[in-house]
Amino acid sequence: MIYTLTLNPSIDYTMHVKGFEPGGLTRATDTAYYPGGKGINVSRVLSRLDIPSTALGFIGGFTGEFIRRSLHEEEVEEAFIETGQPTRINVKLKDKTESEINGPGPELTEPLQNRLLEQLDNLTSNDRLLIAGSIPSSLPKDFYRKIAEKSKDKNIPLAVDTSGSALKELLAYHPYLIKPNKHELEELFGVTIDSKEETAGYAEKLVQNGCRHVLVSLGGDGAIYANESVTLFADAPSGTVINTVGAGDSMVAGFLAAKEKQLDEEEIFRTSVACGSATAFDKDLCTKEGVQSLYDSIKIYQGGK
Numbered sequence: 018m019i020y021t022l023t024l025n026p027s028i029d030y031t032m033h034v035k036g037f038e039p040g041g042l043t044r045a046t047d048t049a050y051y052p053g054g055k056g057i058n059v060s061r062v063l064s065r066l067d068i069p070s071t072a073l074g075f076i077g078g079f080t081g082e083f084i085r086r087s088l089h090e091e092e093v094e095e096a097f098i099e100t101g102q103p104t105r106i107n108v109k110l111k112d113k114t115e116s117e118i119n120g121p122g123p124e125l126t127e128p129l130q131n132r133l134l135e136q137l138d139n140l141t142s143n144d145r146l147l148i149a150g151s152i153p154s155s156l157p158k159d160f161y162r163k164i165a166e167k168s169k170d171k172n173i174p175l176a177v178d179t180s181g182s183a184l185k186e187l188l189a190y191h192p193y194l195i196k197p198n199k200h201e202l203e204e205l206f207g208v209t210i211d212s213k214e215e216t217a218g219y220a221e222k223l224v225q226n227g228c229r230h231v232l233v234s235l236g237g238d239g240a241i242y243a244n245e246s247v248t249l250f251a252d253a254p255s256g257t258v259i260n261t262v263g264a265g266d267s268m269v270a271g272f273l274a275a276k277e278k279q280l281d282e283e284e285i286f287r288t289s290v291a292c293g294s295a296t297a298f299d300k301d302l303c304t305k306e307g308v309q310s311l312y313d314s315i316k317i318y319q320g321g322k
């Protein structure tokens with residue numbers, strides 16, 4: 018079973034506006050609510066690709082109830098821990114550009130933390146664990162490390178989609194998959210990256226450091242994939258971008274789903290990119306049909322163009 022862990026889920030409240038006026042009244046032309054948070058998005062996309070998963074994490078209050086209900090409607094299994102505090106609402110403002118305001122997250126007491134760690138004791142080496150998203154500020158900074166220790170002790174392949182010091186720290190645990198975007202890769206190495214070739218070089222460094230699969234997402238510029246035997250480049254397909262929130266998560270889901278279906282590495286990479294772009298071209302996360310419609314148009318090549 019694939020387990021996705023979202024320590025800090027959210028409702029993503031998307032507001033489409035024409036001409037946002039800071040300090041004034043702006044009326045939205047369209048709004049929508051989605052269950053969000055990186056691991057939850059991955060579980061939702063996995064389910065759309067017919068791959069079961071169980072979503073783990075902390076939720077609570079009326080917003081948590083909405084997430085639970087939405088996941089049940091989509092037949093996504095969950096085993097969340099109830100916090101008794103409302104799950105955050107993250108605002109995604111769509112104007113000519115996209116702006117995001119993400120909430121901080123709840124107070125997670127030590128008993129709640131321990132319940133989660135105990136839950137992870139039930140996983141085995143036949144499972145996969147994805148840890149994704151930010152750590153609520155009430156948790157100790159090394160909380161992901163505790164989880165990584167557990168997965169190391171139990172030989173559970175660990176996929177990681179986070180940023181900053183948490184990502185840096187987790188590299189020591191030789192993740193099975195990591196998916197930094199360009200900004201996260203630059204932050205990781207403390208550099209500015211100017212070309213795809215340079216990006217590929219840093220992805221290869223991560224492989225040399227012990228990451229089994231490295232996906233670097235480059236937004237509308239596509240993506241790069243590296244493992245110990247190959248480095249591949251993909252251009253993103255063209256289309257009308259509607260909402261890129263969750264595009265990175267969709268890419269991770271595409272990778273995990275295609276791996277589960279035992280596709281070859283090029284097909285796995287193509288599926289990952291198709292999922293990311295199909296989400297960018299949709300209001301919500303990608304659908305299976307959306308992914309299929311892009312699949313053949315994605316160009317994969319080795320080395321720089």
Ligand SMILES: Nc1ncnc2c1ncn2[C@@H]1O[C@H](COP(=O)(O)OP(=O)(O)O)[C@@H](O)[C@H]1O
Pocket residue numbers: 198199233234235236237238239240253254255256258261262263264265266268289290291292293294295297
């Ligand atoms: N503007 C876009 N056009 C086409 N595909 C896109 C666009 N933005 C994102 N994607 C797709 O989604 C993937 C992940 O997007 P990205 O924005 O890099 O992730 P993140 O949300 O983690 O920063 C990209 O590699 C690409 O396949």
Ligand SMILES: O=P(O)(O)OC[C@H]1O[C@](O)(COP(=O)(O)O)[C@@H](O)[C@@H]1O
Pocket residue numbers: 025027028029052053054055056058107119149150151152261262263264265266267
């Ligand atoms: O945990 P964080 O870093 O605050 O991110 C949470 C946000 O990221 C998302 O999971 C989207 O992530 P991506 O756009 O990177 O795929 C939203 O659903 C959510 O609002």
